[in-house]
Amino acid sequence: MMCGGTSGASAADEETQQVIEVVKEEVEAKLGRKLPTYKAVKVARQLVQGTNFFVKVDIGDQAFIHIRVYRNLPCYGSKTELHGMQTGKSADDEVAYFQ
Numbered sequence: 001m002m003c004g005g006t007s008g009a010s011a012a013d014e015e016t017q018q019v020i021e022v023v024k025e026e027v028e029a030k031l032g033r034k035l036p037t038y039k040a041v042k043v044a045r046q047l048v049q050g051t052n053f054f055v056k057v058d059i060g061d062q063a064f065i066h067i068r069v070y071r072n073l074p075c076y077g078s079k080t081e082l083h084g085m086q087t088g089k090s091a092d093d094e095v096a097y098f099q
Contacts, residue, residue, distance in 0.1 A: 005046065006097045012040035012055065019053050019069050023082040027057075027067060030085055035059050042095045049073060052083070056095040064089040068098060 017040045020027075028034055037060030046052040050072035057065050068084035084098060 009042045009044045012043045016040040016043045022080040
């Protein structure tokens with residue numbers, strides 16, 4: 001993956017799950033409910049001055065969301081922030097770059 005470009009989607013790994021756990025409370029607040037299921041399924045990454053993670057998340061009951069999580073570089077504290085969310089996604093929707 002080149003800097004600034006977004007990778008193709010791949011199966012989510014342990015790092016991806018750890019990243020989305022940091023923003024779970026914020027995601028739940030935006031959705032207005034607690035999520036009994038919150039599992040990273042697919043991820044695309046974009047290297048910038050840190051990493052954007054575009055993640056398909058299984059939230060149970062055959063429902064999915066896509067979230068954009070930004071983690072800055074370790075020299076800047078590795079802060080992790082929710083930068084966007086798309087709701088109403090299905091298992092078939094591809095995860096990709098979004099604002």
